[in-house]
Amino acid sequence: MSRAGPDGSAARRRQHAAVFAALGDETRLALVAALSGGAARSISQLTSTSRVTRQAITKHLRVLEGAGIVRCARSGRESRFELDPAPIAELRAYLGRVSEQWDQALARLRALVES
Amino acid sequence: MSRAGPDGSAARRRQHAAVFAALGDETRLALVAALSGGAARSISQLTSTSRVTRQAITKHLRVLEGAGIVRCARSGRESRFELDPAPIAELRAYLGRVSEQWDQALARLRALVES
DNA sequence: ACGGTGCGCAACCGGATAGTTGCACGTTTC
DNA sequence: GAAACGTGCAACTATCCGGTTGCGCACCGT
Numbered sequence: 001m002s003r004a005g006p007d008g009s010a011a012r013r014r015q016h017a018a019v020f021a022a023l024g025d026e027t028r029l030a031l032v033a034a035l036s037g038g039a040a041r042s043i044s045q046l047t048s049t050s051r052v053t054r055q056a057i058t059k060h061l062r063v064l065e066g067a068g069i070v071r072c073a074r075s076g077r078e079s080r081f082e083l084d085p086a087p088i089a090e091l092r093a094y095l096g097r098v099s100e101q102w103d104q105a106l107a108r109l110r111a112l113v114e115s
Numbered sequence: 116m117s118r119a120g121p122d123g124s125a126a127r128r129r130q131h132a133a134v135f136a137a138l139g140d141e142t143r144l145a146l147v148a149a150l151s152g153g154a155a156r157s158i159s160q161l162t163s164t165s166r167v168t169r170q171a172i173t174k175h176l177r178v179l180e181g182a183g184i185v186r187c188a189r190s191g192r193e194s195r196f197e198l199d200p201a202p203i204a205e206l207r208a209y210l211g212r213v214s215e216q217w218d219q220a221l222a223r224l225r226a227l228v229e230s
Numbered sequence: 231a232c233g234g235t236g237c238g239c240a241a242c243c244g245g246a247t248a249g250t251t252g253c254a255c256g257t258t259t260c
Numbered sequence: 261g262a263a264a265c266g267t268g269c270a271a272c273t274a275t276c277c278g279g280t281t282g283c284g285c286a287c288c289g290t
Contacts, residue, residue: 013148014141021139025278026125026132033128036213038220044236056279058237063277077236077287085217092210095203098151102200105153140248159266171249173267178247192257192266235288240281247276258265 022067
């Protein structure tokens with residue numbers, strides 16, 4: 001496992017795992033989709049288009065917030081959430097490194113065969 | 116939640132969530148990193164660089180296999196696992212769509228302010 | 231000031247999950 | 261053929277997670 005994957009340190013890998021885990025739920029993925037439009041939305045708004053309880057949505061939002069995917073700002077009596085695209089971009093870059101490493105490995109294999 | 120995010124159908128979202136969840140674990144992320152080099156490795160090999168039991172690694176590999184991230188091929192007495200980059204590439208594309216949607220929203224907002 | 235709305239907190243439940251241990255079985259290897 | 265190696269299967273535990281319900285509080289409009 002220490003053979004120099006496309007990851008950084010183990011601490012960084014833990015961070016990545018946390019963000020992946022936060023996205024590994026259908027409801028939360030739907031929340032991200034709803035917030036990807038750029039507009040900040042309240043918990044009730046986000047709940048209205050879901051089948052589950054407001055409390056459940058709240059918990060999911062806290063998970064997303066814990067992963068840094070989403071930020072919360074209190075405005076009057078409502079909590080408005082908005083997306084923070086940075087962790088998502090970082091995850092995308094990480095997956096890109098994995099794919100790249102894979103492609104390079106394939107290229108090496110092919111070169112070996114052709115030699 | 117039905118407001119046309121960057122996702123496809125709900126079924127597709129479920130699939131994405133499954134792959135995200137599979138990657139949402141430090142140990143499994145380490146396994147992916149170890150396999151991203153292109154070489155197929157046996158369970159014992161993958162266990163040797165880990166702190167947990169072979170059984171635990173086996174379970175993790177089954178989870179990755181269930182998500183389609185990894186394939187298993189029996190070879191003699193050992194099970195050799197290799198990476199399948201397709202789901203990872205799909206996830207990367209998905210995150211790209213989210214980021215793109217976000218960027219477009221930002222651009223619209225900026226245009227609105229400048230008008 | 232009072233009713234409705236939006237939230238947060240806490241307790242609780244059932245199911246999934248990460249991890250372990252123990253054992254049995256096929257496969258090499260000597 | 262016997263020892264060693266690599267796996268698979270099963271049981272069991274502890275913990276986490278998604279979801280609910282109930283309650284209390286702050287805030288807004290009229």
